[in-house]
Every structure is written in structure tokens, then in C-alpha cells.
Amino acid sequence: MGREEQVEEREVLDSIFPEEITDISDTEYRISILLDVPPDDDEDTDEPPTIVLHVRYPENYPDEPPVLELSAPQNVPTHPQFSVASDKDQLLQGLEETIQENLGMAMVFTLVTTLKENAEQLVADRKAELAKAHEEALLAAEREENKKFHGTPVTPETFVKWRAGFIKEMEEERLRLEEERLAELKKSRVKEEKKLTGKQLWERGLVGKIDEGEDEDTGLAEGVESLKVAS
Structure with missing residues (x-):
């Protein structure tokens, strides 16, 4: 079968x-x-x-x-x-x-x-x-690409780390600005010393002889004028 x-x-x-x-x-x-x-x-x-x-x-x-x-x-x-x-x-x-x-x-x-x-x-x-x-x-x-546009999630640990870095960065910036300010002040003082006033020049004896000469000329001129009047 x-x-x-x-x-x-x-x-x-x-x-x-x-x-x-x-x-x-x-x-x-x-x-x-x-x-x-x-x-x-x-x-x-x-x-x-x-x-x-x-x-x-x-x-x-x-x-x-x-x-x-x-x-x-x-x-x-x-x-x-x-x-x-x-x-x-x-x-x-x-x-x-x-x-x-x-x-x-x-x-x-x-x-x-x-x-x-x-x-x-x-x-x-x-x-x-x-x-x-x-x-x-x-x-x-796509997730890896999106990480470029999103910051690191804030946690107590990441915040403490960020804060310490921020304070350090701000202190470094303050010191840099202070150094620049002191340098500018130093330059200004040098320029001020180069630009002496007339009084400072006279006090340092840089214009004494010129002044005495001018006085002698002035005296001679006045004497001549007196002679002319007397005659």
C-alpha cells in the first residue's frame, strides 16, 4: 500500500x-x-x-x-x-x-x-x-553629532569643577590687567620726567646764565637811555 x-x-x-x-x-x-x-x-x-x-x-x-x-x-x-x-x-x-x-x-x-x-x-x-x-x-x-550643540549636563561635581576653573581664570585676568596698568603708569612717569617745567629747569640751573645775560643787556639799555636824556 x-x-x-x-x-x-x-x-x-x-x-x-x-x-x-x-x-x-x-x-x-x-x-x-x-x-x-x-x-x-x-x-x-x-x-x-x-x-x-x-x-x-x-x-x-x-x-x-x-x-x-x-x-x-x-x-x-x-x-x-x-x-x-x-x-x-x-x-x-x-x-x-x-x-x-x-x-x-x-x-x-x-x-x-x-x-x-x-x-x-x-x-x-x-x-x-x-x-x-x-x-x-x-x-x-546622530547622538554624537548632537553632543556638539549641547553642553555637558550640570551636576554638583561639574559645577564645582567649573566654578574653580572660572575663579582661577578671573584671577589670572585680574593679574594681567594689573600688570598692564602698572606698566602704563611706569611709561607715564618716564614721559613726565622728560617734560620739565620752566621752574624745574631754573631750579636745576639750566636757565640761570641765560637770565643773567638778559639782565645785563637790559641794564646797558637803561644806562644808554639815561645818558641821552641828560645831554
């Missing part, structure tokens, strides 16, 4: 997967499963991944599970988010529950459907993880 069910299931599968199914023997065949995976914006040239499901009927199938194996098509580049070599153990394990639920019935079509859904979900989850990581990286960069 098992063989009859196997032949019947194989005929049904041939009508469902006319281009995808290939016989290996009377009890063994393979089915190519193309995953419906939308390309990313920067992966327009990537082809959707394909899984090749190898099915071999044991003598008592469907009362016992079929022998399954997964492989990738030959000469096909690996998809960025999917690799049959790396993911096949996880995908085969994901079929165990479906196999147990369908023992005693033809199950290959159900297994193909489950395998396709699980693989597509695996790719979708990885795309979501990449998108999340990319978004987190952008947010982290």
Missing part, C-alpha cells in the same frame, strides 16, 4: 511542480524551490535564493518519514542573507514538527510549503536585523 501512495503522490507533485521536479529513481527525486525574497535597494542584481530539496521514499512511506536532504543549485552565487550550506540543519530541523503531524499521509507538498516559508522568514529576519543595526548606527552617529 505504501508504494501505491508514493506513486500517486509523485503524480500529483508532477502536476504542481512540472518545471521544478526532477526524477532520480522511482523512489527518489528533487524539487527546486525558488524563494520569494524582494531585493534590497542596493542588491537589485542579486537573484533570489533557490533551495533544492532531495526526497527519497523509504519502503513504508508515508507511515515513516521521507529521507530529506537540502542543497544549493550548482554555479549559483550565494545570497547575502542565505546559504543552504550554513542554514540547512536549521531548516531541516524546522520540518520535524510538520513530519510528525503528517505521518500516515502524503506530506511532500506540505513539507515544500513549510520549507519555503521557513527559509523566506529566515531571510526576512536577517534583513530586519541588518536594517535595525544600520538604524542604530545612524542614531548613534
Whole structure:
């Protein structure tokens, strides 16, 4: 009875997967499963991944599970988010529950459907993880950029540190201004000493001789005038 069910299931599968199914023997065949995976914006040239499901009927199938194996098509580049070599153990394990639920019935079509859904979900989850990581990286960069426009949060510790620095800066500025003021005063005093008054010049004897000469000239002039009047 098992063989009859196997032949019947194989005929049904041939009508469902006319281009995808290939016989290996009377009890063994393979089915190519193309995953419906939308390309990313920067992966327009990537082809959707394909899984090749190898099915071999044991003598008592469907009362016992079929022998399954997964492989990738030959000469096909690996998809960025999917690799049959790396993911096949996880995908085969994901079929165990479906196999147990369908023992005693033809199950290959159900297994193909489950395998396709699980693989597509695996790719979708990885795309979501990449998108999340990319978004987190952008947010982290944005937070770093925003730090340039926001001051350090004020805490008692930061305030005390700022206050000590501010007082030190103000004291240094006061000393600098005081030094400049003293320097200006020193320059002013030097200029004042260079500009002596007439009295200071006379007191220092710098104009005494000139004054005496002027007095003698004045006396001679007055004597001449007196002689003129007397005659």
C-alpha cells in the first residue's frame, strides 16, 4: 500500500511542480524551490535564493518519514542573507514538527510549503536585523553629532569643577590687567620726567646764565637811555 501512495503522490507533485521536479529513481527525486525574497535597494542584481530539496521514499512511506536532504543549485552565487550550506540543519530541523503531524499521509507538498516559508522568514529576519543595526548606527552617529550643540549636563561635581576653573581664570585676568596698568603708569612717569617745567629747569640751573645775560643787556639799555636824556 505504501508504494501505491508514493506513486500517486509523485503524480500529483508532477502536476504542481512540472518545471521544478526532477526524477532520480522511482523512489527518489528533487524539487527546486525558488524563494520569494524582494531585493534590497542596493542588491537589485542579486537573484533570489533557490533551495533544492532531495526526497527519497523509504519502503513504508508515508507511515515513516521521507529521507530529506537540502542543497544549493550548482554555479549559483550565494545570497547575502542565505546559504543552504550554513542554514540547512536549521531548516531541516524546522520540518520535524510538520513530519510528525503528517505521518500516515502524503506530506511532500506540505513539507515544500513549510520549507519555503521557513527559509523566506529566515531571510526576512536577517534583513530586519541588518536594517535595525544600520538604524542604530545612524542614531548613534546622530547622538554624537548632537553632543556638539549641547553642553555637558550640570551636576554638583561639574559645577564645582567649573566654578574653580572660572575663579582661577578671573584671577589670572585680574593679574594681567594689573600688570598692564602698572606698566602704563611706569611709561607715564618716564614721559613726565622728560617734560620739565620752566621752574624745574631754573631750579636745576639750566636757565640761570641765560637770565643773567638778559639782565645785563637790559641794564646797558637803561644806562644808554639815561645818558641821552641828560645831554
